[in-house]
Amino acid sequence: MADNRYPKSKSSRKLGSEDSKSNTRKRRYEDHKETKRHSDCKTPPIPSNSSLDELMRQRETLKEELKNMTMQKKIEDHVLHNNLKNSNRNLPETYDNQIAKQNRKTTKELPEHEEDYSHLDSEDEENIIEQRRKQRKQLLEKLNLHTESDTNVCASKTKDHQEVVNIETHNVREKTSPDKPDTAKEATDMFSEQDFIPKKVPDPVTQDNSNLQLSDNWDDPEGYYNVRVGDIIDNNKYVVKSILGQGVFANVVLAHDIKTNNSEVAIKIMRNNDLIYKTGLKELDMLKEINDADPENKYHCVKLLKNFMHKGHLCLVLEPLCMDLRHVIKRYGRHHGLNMKAVVSYSRQLLLALRLLKKIGIIHADVKPDNILVNEKKNVLKLCDFGSASKVGENESTPYLVSRFYRAPEIILGIPFKHSVDVWSTACTMYEMTTGKIMFTGSSNNKMLKCFMDLKGKIPGKMIRKGKFKDQHFNYNHNFLLHKKDESTGREKYVELSNINATRDLLLELRKTHKNTSSDDDKKLIQLKDLLDKMLVLDFHQRMSVNDCLKHPFIQEPLTK
Structure with missing residues (x-):
C-alpha cells in the first residue's frame, strides 16, 4: 500500500495534470454535444438542476394561467355581446336581426362550463391548445354558426364600440338593397344577329343616392361614362x-324624361377627353345649325332636343329611333337585300338629308348604314352621327376619313373634297340595301383603289x-402599284399594273339578289x-350631284303594285 504521507514525485504530478486536462477537454466536448442537441430540439430542454417539486410548481402555474386566460376571454365575449345587443336596438327588425337574436338567445340558454385541463397528462402546451380548439368547434356546431362569422366576431373584438355599430348598420343596408344590374350584358353589338331592341326595365326606377358622393369611378380607363341602368342625370x-x-x-x-310624361329620348354621352370634347362641341354646333335650317323636321336629319354636362361629359339629347339601317338589312334583307319599295323610299329620304x-x-x-x-x-329614315362632319373649305386631307368600305377615291388619294364624298358613300349604301352585301371590301386603301378600278x-x-398621297399607290407613269406580301x-412588295380593265357587271350583281x-x-x-354608275364616277368633278340624283327616274317614278 502506497504511503500518502509523502509527496508525489515531479513526474507523477505531471502525469496527473495531463489527466485533468484530458478530462476537462472531454467535459467540454460533451457539453458542446449536449448544447447542439438542445439547439436542434423544437422545445427548450429541462434544466438539469431543476428538481421534481419545481417542475410540479411550474405545471400548476401554467394551468392557473390558462384558466385565467379562459375566464378573460369569456368576460370579453360577454362585454362584446352586450355592446352588440345595445347597438342593434335601433336597427330595423330584418330577417338577419331576427336570426342574430335567436342565436344570442341560444347562447344564453347554453350552460356555462369551466374548462378543466387537469385530466391532461402531457406537459406540452400544444395538446392543451388542441383540446381547446375541439371544444370551441363543438360549441360552434351547437350554435349553427359558420367559421367565417366567428372569425369576423373575433376580429372585431378589438375595435371600438361605435365602429362595430357602423359595420352592423352597413351590413343591414347592403343586404336590404336591391341587386344592381349588369350593364355590360345589356350593351348591344351592332354586328349581332339579333334585332336591335332596347331592353325594358320595370318601373319605378330608383337610384342609390350614396353613389353621388363618389367622384372617381364615373369613367372607365378610356374615358367612357360608366352607364348604369337607373341612373338619374341632368x-x-x-x-x-x-x-x-x-x-x-x-x-x-335610352332614357325617360320623368318631368314630361316619361317620353323617351336618346342621350349621346361623349367621352371625357379634351379632343373628343371639342369634337362634341363641333357636332353640337352642326346639329343646332341643322335644327335652324329644318325647323319642321322634314329633311331626315336627327333632331337635337337639348344638351347638358354630366360628371365632366358633354351629353346630347336626341330624338329616339328604333334601330340602325345595318340591323334592318341584316334582319329583313340578309344575302338578298330589302324589297324594292323600301330601297326606293330609303334612298329618297337619304338624298333629301344630303340636300x-x-x-x-x-x-x-x-x-x-350604321349612321342611319x-x-x-x-x-322613316334619319341621318345621324355628325362627329366627322365639317364645313366646306374647313376640312383637311386625310386618307382615313370616312369608314373604309364607304370611302371615296379622292379621300384615299389626298385630293381636296366636297359634297361628292357623301354621294359616293350614299351609292355604296344603296347598293348594300339592294343586295345585302358590301360593295367594296378592300382590306386597305390600296386594295380599295383596286376594287374601284375593277368596277370603273x-x-x-x-x-x-x-x-x-399618289406616290403610295402609283408610279411616275401613273401605273398602279398593287401592294402584296411576299409568301x-x-x-x-409592289406589283405594277399598267392596264386595268373593268371586270364587274353591276346589273348582273343586282339581278342575282332579286331573282324571279x-x-x-x-x-x-x-x-x-344607271343611277349608281353616275354616283360612282371616279372623277368627283363628273360625279352626279345630290339634286340630280333626286331627279333621277329611280327616285321620281313610283313603283306600281
Whole structure:
C-alpha cells in the first residue's frame, strides 16, 4: 500500500495534470454535444438542476394561467355581446336581426362550463391548445354558426364600440338593397344577329343616392361614362332605361324624361377627353345649325332636343329611333337585300338629308348604314352621327376619313373634297340595301383603289396628279402599284399594273339578289344600275350631284303594285 504521507514525485504530478486536462477537454466536448442537441430540439430542454417539486410548481402555474386566460376571454365575449345587443336596438327588425337574436338567445340558454385541463397528462402546451380548439368547434356546431362569422366576431373584438355599430348598420343596408344590374350584358353589338331592341326595365326606377358622393369611378380607363341602368342625370330630369350602343366618340343610352310624361329620348354621352370634347362641341354646333335650317323636321336629319354636362361629359339629347339601317338589312334583307319599295323610299329620304346638308354647307363625311336610323314602323329614315362632319373649305386631307368600305377615291388619294364624298358613300349604301352585301371590301386603301378600278376601270391620270398621297399607290407613269406580301419572305412588295380593265357587271350583281322579279321590279333595277354608275364616277368633278340624283327616274317614278 502506497504511503500518502509523502509527496508525489515531479513526474507523477505531471502525469496527473495531463489527466485533468484530458478530462476537462472531454467535459467540454460533451457539453458542446449536449448544447447542439438542445439547439436542434423544437422545445427548450429541462434544466438539469431543476428538481421534481419545481417542475410540479411550474405545471400548476401554467394551468392557473390558462384558466385565467379562459375566464378573460369569456368576460370579453360577454362585454362584446352586450355592446352588440345595445347597438342593434335601433336597427330595423330584418330577417338577419331576427336570426342574430335567436342565436344570442341560444347562447344564453347554453350552460356555462369551466374548462378543466387537469385530466391532461402531457406537459406540452400544444395538446392543451388542441383540446381547446375541439371544444370551441363543438360549441360552434351547437350554435349553427359558420367559421367565417366567428372569425369576423373575433376580429372585431378589438375595435371600438361605435365602429362595430357602423359595420352592423352597413351590413343591414347592403343586404336590404336591391341587386344592381349588369350593364355590360345589356350593351348591344351592332354586328349581332339579333334585332336591335332596347331592353325594358320595370318601373319605378330608383337610384342609390350614396353613389353621388363618389367622384372617381364615373369613367372607365378610356374615358367612357360608366352607364348604369337607373341612373338619374341632368338634375333628376332623365332616368337611364337601357344602353343602346357604344361608338368611337361616345356611348348612347335610352332614357325617360320623368318631368314630361316619361317620353323617351336618346342621350349621346361623349367621352371625357379634351379632343373628343371639342369634337362634341363641333357636332353640337352642326346639329343646332341643322335644327335652324329644318325647323319642321322634314329633311331626315336627327333632331337635337337639348344638351347638358354630366360628371365632366358633354351629353346630347336626341330624338329616339328604333334601330340602325345595318340591323334592318341584316334582319329583313340578309344575302338578298330589302324589297324594292323600301330601297326606293330609303334612298329618297337619304338624298333629301344630303340636300339639306349641302344647302347649309356641311359635309357629313361618314355616311354608312350604321349612321342611319329608322323608326319603329320602319318607314322613316334619319341621318345621324355628325362627329366627322365639317364645313366646306374647313376640312383637311386625310386618307382615313370616312369608314373604309364607304370611302371615296379622292379621300384615299389626298385630293381636296366636297359634297361628292357623301354621294359616293350614299351609292355604296344603296347598293348594300339592294343586295345585302358590301360593295367594296378592300382590306386597305390600296386594295380599295383596286376594287374601284375593277368596277370603273383605270383612274384618270389628271386625277392622280392632284393627289397628295399618289406616290403610295402609283408610279411616275401613273401605273398602279398593287401592294402584296411576299409568301417566302413575308415582306411587302409592289406589283405594277399598267392596264386595268373593268371586270364587274353591276346589273348582273343586282339581278342575282332579286331573282324571279316582276317586270316593274326589273325596270327599277336597270334604273338603279344607271343611277349608281353616275354616283360612282371616279372623277368627283363628273360625279352626279345630290339634286340630280333626286331627279333621277329611280327616285321620281313610283313603283306600281
